[in-house]
Amino acid sequence: MDIFVQQLINGLVLGSIYALIALGYTMVYGILELINFAHGEVTMFGAMICLAILNALLLHSGLPPLLILGIGLVGAIGFCMVLGYALERIAYRPLRHAPRLAPLITAIGMSIVLQNVAMLIWGKKFLSFPDIIPIQRFTIAGANITNLQIVIILLAILIMICLWLLIHRTRLGRAMRATAQSPELASLMGINPNTIISATFMIGGALGAVAGVMVNAYYGPAHYTMGFMLGLKAFTAAVLGGIGNITGAMFGGLLLGLIESFGAGYIGQLTGGFMGSNYQHVFAFFVLILILVFRPSGLFGERVGERA
Amino acid sequence: MLQVENLSVAYGAVNAVKSIDLQIAAGELVCLIGANGAGKTTTLKTLGGMLKPQHGRIEYFDQSICGLPSHELLQRGIALVPEGRGIFSRLSVRENLQLGAYSRNDAAGITQDLEQMFTLFPRLAERAGQIAGTLSGGEQQMLAIARALMSRPKLLLLDEPSMGLAPVMVQKIFQTIRDIAAAGVTILLVEQNAKLALQISQRGYVMENGRITLTDAAPALLANPQVQHAYLGG
Numbered sequence: 001m002d003i004f005v006q007q008l009i010n011g012l013v014l015g016s017i018y019a020l021i022a023l024g025y026t027m028v029y030g031i032l033e034l035i036n037f038a039h040g041e042v043t044m045f046g047a048m049i050c051l052a053i054l055n056a057l058l059l060h061s062g063l064p065p066l067l068i069l070g071i072g073l074v075g076a077i078g079f080c081m082v083l084g085y086a087l088e089r090i091a092y093r094p095l096r097h098a099p100r101l102a103p104l105i106t107a108i109g110m111s112i113v114l115q116n117v118a119m120l121i122w123g124k125k126f127l128s129f130p131d132i133i134p135i136q137r138f139t140i141a142g143a144n145i146t147n148l149q150i151v152i153i154l155l156a157i158l159i160m161i162c163l164w165l166l167i168h169r170t171r172l173g174r175a176m177r178a179t180a181q182s183p184e185l186a187s188l189m190g191i192n193p194n195t196i197i198s199a200t201f202m203i204g205g206a207l208g209a210v211a212g213v214m215v216n217a218y219y220g221p222a223h224y225t226m227g228f229m230l231g232l233k234a235f236t237a238a239v240l241g242g243i244g245n246i247t248g249a250m251f252g253g254l255l256l257g258l259i260e261s262f263g264a265g266y267i268g269q270l271t272g273g274f275m276g277s278n279y280q281h282v283f284a285f286f287v288l289i290l291i292l293v294f295r296p297s298g299l300f301g302e303r304v305g306e307r308a
Numbered sequence: 309m310l311q312v313e314n315l316s317v318a319y320g321a322v323n324a325v326k327s328i329d330l331q332i333a334a335g336e337l338v339c340l341i342g343a344n345g346a347g348k349t350t351t352l353k354t355l356g357g358m359l360k361p362q363h364g365r366i367e368y369f370d371q372s373i374c375g376l377p378s379h380e381l382l383q384r385g386i387a388l389v390p391e392g393r394g395i396f397s398r399l400s401v402r403e404n405l406q407l408g409a410y411s412r413n414d415a416a417g418i419t420q421d422l423e424q425m426f427t428l429f430p431r432l433a434e435r436a437g438q439i440a441g442t443l444s445g446g447e448q449q450m451l452a453i454a455r456a457l458m459s460r461p462k463l464l465l466l467d468e469p470s471m472g473l474a475p476v477m478v479q480k481i482f483q484t485i486r487d488i489a490a491a492g493v494t495i496l497l498v499e500q501n502a503k504l505a506l507q508i509s510q511r512g513y514v515m516e517n518g519r520i521t522l523t524d525a526a527p528a529l530l531a532n533p534q535v536q537h538a539y540l541g542g
């Protein structure tokens with residue numbers, strides 16, 4: 001029983017992070033039908049920038065640690081919003097009317113460029129998150145949960161509620177949904193599709209930054225290649241939920257986190273000890289293949305061919 | 309108000325509109341009629357900023373608006389209701405109307421206009437919270453027109469508002485267009501239903517194979533044997 005609750009908690013933490021990153025993929029796809037493969041690297045930059053700010057301030061400022069953490073997070077969010085904006089402006093916008101393969105290849109190219117830039121700045125070392133959050137442990141139903149895990153889950157849920165309200169209850173959100181349905185029609189309403197596209201990349205960048213900091217604070221060291229696997233997993237989550245669908249990305253992320261966590265928790269028992277929890281990654285890609293074969297539109301997807 | 313000179317539009321190698329001239333004065337209701345494939349939609353889309361012309365001049369209040377994108381034209385008061393309605397089918401009726409007022413920032417005026425649309429089109433009021441894609445064809449056309457009015461346009465471009473509608477609904481739409489014109493909005497109406505269009509218009513243009521072949525006052529066109537033979541089934 002306690003291993004079940006434990007894996008449930010672990011899965012929710014992991015899933016919250018996947019969901020935040022998956023939203024960046026899905027929002028961009030919803031409007032441009034572009035898979036922004038560089039989004040994983042935006043997440044990596046979020047972690048790196050926050051880390052750089054934390055280390056600098058801890059060393060020189062003498063501010064209280066939690067304030068420093070806040071500044072680091074806000075700094076990372078701001079940086080990734082600019083990075084998302086710049087990516088679209090420089091790499092994708094010139095190819096807006098090019099054949100679909102061109103922006104896809106460019107996205108892969110940008111991902112490689114960003115990795116190398118990060119390597120040049122921060123080197124190839126694994127960079128640990130400083131010890132500024134005093135970890136407290138609680139026990140629920142025989143399972144361990146830390147204050148950091150609780151904060152990650154709550155913060156992710158709060159952000160997703162805010163995003164949902166933004167999309168469904170504000171003028172900008174209405175314009176985003178209109179542009180996703182048809183940029184031409186949106187333009188007839190006086191909406192500048194380019195403004196909306198930029199806003200989408202910036203929101204995705206902000207969510208990615210928060211996720212990157214969470215990964216670094218919770219799972220361990222930041223590295224210039226960390227965005228690759230994270231991005232691939234989050235992309236899987238977006239496909240699982242139905243790419244282009246925002247609610248789908250939220251649930252797809254949570255579900256993938258749970259699948260991985262339970263898979264890793266029980267794989268030893270299932271295979272008689274033949275495979276261990278280091279096979280965790282297998283589950284994500286197994287899910288991706290199953291979805292692509294049996295339900296390519298994802299769990300929440302209905303949108304293929306549904307454009308106005 | 310609108311002056312079009314020597315306007316040509318092409319899709320790749322297909323010349324859809326060939327060097328047309330067109331004028332509309334403020335307050336006029338003018339129609340553009342012609343057979344399928346004559347180039348009416350292409351003309352309207354170009355005036356609405358959805359297509360870039362090959363060459364020619366488009367002047368609006370004595371300023372060139374040639375090549376400006378739709379969202380800038382809307383800010384200057386040109387609203388287009390596209391062929392086949394083009395509503396946001398996954399958004400609610402109310403949200404569609406709110407999007408029509410996207411370029412405005414007078415919250416009180418928007419609320420007031422929204423109420424006015426609901427009085428003008430009671431059907432839309434009943435269905436305000438409903439997903440727009442579930443409306444009937446006639447209701448969708450009402451919504452598309454109401455949404456365009458939400459921007460308080462000076463010039464309204466309507467592309468075949470009667471397409472695919474039952475006769476009763478067609479009558480209703482044409483009455484609505486008349487009312488809008490009476491309220492002072494300048495209208496360019498593209499129609500297959502030449503008779504009805506000419507009956508409510510002051511002037512008309514006849515388009516054939518991308519060229520404007522005839523233009524006159526609407527009553528004169530209605531009486532013209534050539535027009536009667538080709539477009540009025542007489």
Ligand SMILES: Nc1ncnc2c1ncn2[C@@H]1O[C@H](COP(=O)(O)OP(=O)(O)OP(=O)(O)O)[C@@H](O)[C@H]1O
Pocket residue numbers: 319322323324342343344345346347348349350351391500
């Ligand atoms: N996207 C396109 N690509 C190539 N050719 C096009 C395109 N759209 C229209 N055309 C061609 O341009 C010509 C004019 O089309 P347009 O849609 O303007 O006609 P229309 O007068 O609106 O006809 P209808 O009454 O059937 O709506 C037609 O010959 C059509 O085949």
Ligand SMILES: [Mg+2]
Pocket residue numbers: 348349350391468
């Ligand atoms: Mg047409």
